[in-house]
Amino acid sequence: VRLLLDTLQDAAQGLLRELALPPLTERPADTVEAVSPTAAGPLDLAQHARENDDPALLDQLLALPQAHLIVDGYNVTKTGYGTLTLSEQRFRLLAGLGALAAQTGAEITCVFDGADLVEPVLLATPRGVRVLFSRQGETADELIRRLVRAEPHGRAVIVVSSDREVMEGVRRAGARPVPATMLLRRLARG
Template identity: 35%
Template sequence: MWIIVDGYNLIRQWPELAMLDRADLQSGREALLQELRGYQRAKRHRVTVIFDGRERGGISGGTEKAGGIEVRYSRQGETADEVIAQLVAKVGAGAVVVSSDREIQAAARRHGAAPLPAEEFIERIEASRIAALKGGDEDDRPQKSGKGTAHRLPKRERREERRLKGL
């Protein structure tokens, strides 16, 4: 599975990282990459993080590797949202796109990728970290009883659910 992350969107949805980001952009980025490296080690997914190059401190464009995480910066005159949309158009259904930005979520759906709000991804990362410490499965959440009115999600939503289950 390929996880494409809207970098600054995820940082600013994560209270601890948002504090670091307000003090220093580089600190926020480094803290995010550290969290993602731990998650990637545990889950073995391909992870690409996209940042706006203009927020990088004047340097724009480029790709680098940071401990197994691919990091891309948008070029001058281009936004991270545009880079994400282009990447999702190439990858399509093989991707999960992490962002709380509605436009990015819509672009992901248009190309068959599964959108995942930043808040939900943060919960998954934290659950994975706790599971690693406990040595168990992070899905120790209580399951629904199955009682009540049967409701089947639309086909597109069921496909997204199946893809997200592997996270």
């Protein structure tokens, strides 16, 4: 019955998107307080048989109904693009996440540590990607855990981070942690 209801809900949401109707309710991640960037304009799934960072597993997870991908932004960028400036790292990651959102239709939230920000960050946020910065006195890791706890039990929540503490915390809260290298390999594939 749950699968049938999820399928009907996905079909209804597809129709809403097709008709360009605005959503009537907020998503759980919309209710979590964080600092949003200033807009700059438009811009068991058989894991045992796979490598630990095989992007095909991420594709399978994102294909689940109502999947929500939460990305530990700087953890991913410092793993994959560590030689770039923080601004360039954010731009590159968000461009890749925008393409991933367009391909999969999954809800995507990218979280950056904003505790040391002295001024607002100017970003061109891609369509389909929510970008959040942690509040003063809070780390991105804490914000990620709050986002996971805000989700209803049973929803497919995938958290991308290679930070062991984050991975263990979100696993205990019911989310599925995957390593940063898995997302980086998926983004490199296009």
